[in-house]
Amino acid sequence: MDEAQLEQVKKDTPSNDQWKFRPPYRMHEPNENFKALYEASCHCGKVKYQLSREEPLDSKLCHCTTCQTQHAAPFQWAAIFHKEDINFSHGHHDLEWYDPTDKSIEHKLPCKVRCSFCHSPIMDEGRNMILLFPSLVHLKDDEAKAKFKPRCHMFYGQRVMDIPDGLPKWSGINETSDLIEDSPPELVRERERKRENERQEKFDKGENK
Numbered sequence: 001m002d003e004a005q006l007e008q009v010k011k012d013t014p015s016n017d018q019w020k021f022r023p024p025y026r027m028h029e030p031n032e033n034f035k036a037l038y039e040a041s042c043h044c045g046k047v048k049y050q051l052s053r054e055e056p057l058d059s060k061l062c063h064c065t066t067c068q069t070q071h072a073a074p075f076q077w078a079a080i081f082h083k084e085d086i087n088f089s090h091g092h093h094d095l096e097w098y099d100p101t102d103k104s105i106e107h108k109l110p111c112k113v114r115c116s117f118c119h120s121p122i123m124d125e126g127r128n129m130i131l132l133f134p135s136l137v138h139l140k141d142d143e144a145k146a147k148f149k150p151r152c153h154m155f156y157g158q159r160v161m162d163i164p165d166g167l168p169k170w171s172g173i174n175e176t177s178d179l180i181e182d183s184p185p186e187l188v189r190e191r192e193r194k195r196e197n198e199r200q201e202k203f204d205k206g207e208n209k
Contacts, residue, residue: 019107023083024130025092034087040137042120047091055147056080064155066100074160078131
């Protein structure tokens with residue numbers, strides 16, 4: 001589809017369906033050279049997507065009660081990406097949304113995104129970023145798994161089970177709430193400082209794109 005054809009399709013598309021042409025849902029054309037580093041899919045396979053970023057911007061375990069209820073699990077594992085980092089290769093028309101604040105199924109931000117057939121959680125779409133669920137990503141080796149490894153726990157004060165893994169544990173949102181449990185705050189802060197310095201060095205060298 002060339003540019004003129006695409007523009008015509010956009011004009012013919014109702015305003016409430018314009019999301020299909022915006023990141024993260026816009027499907028990249030073959031000539032856009034989207035570098036797919038990872039493949040991912042829902043449980044039934046109707047929704048498939050690719051990722052072009054080698055390492056998520058962040059990776060967290062969230063213990064808030066909304067995540068517990070929405071995922072029917074003790075916590076949610078989420079990796080943060082830019083909206084432009086994802087390309088839906090199949091089934092982006094088979095998605096449904098849910099706004100847990102208003103309990104609405106309209107597409108308005110922020111919202112939770114699922115496959116409309118098997119109802120696998122696909123991502124949380126925020127106003128600027130997306131939170132993907134690494135358990136859907138086909139991580140082929142230990143090196144890839146290490147890049148998606150969680151870096152902290154959020155809303156640990158609402159946990160339903162203890163996770164003694166040595167990671168920093170925040171009572172609410174990380175960096176803006178209190179550190180609790182597991183290890184002395186000064187040791188946690190020192191560990192995180194060292195880890196972030198190493199990560200920043202990689203970014204400065206262009207090793208995380």
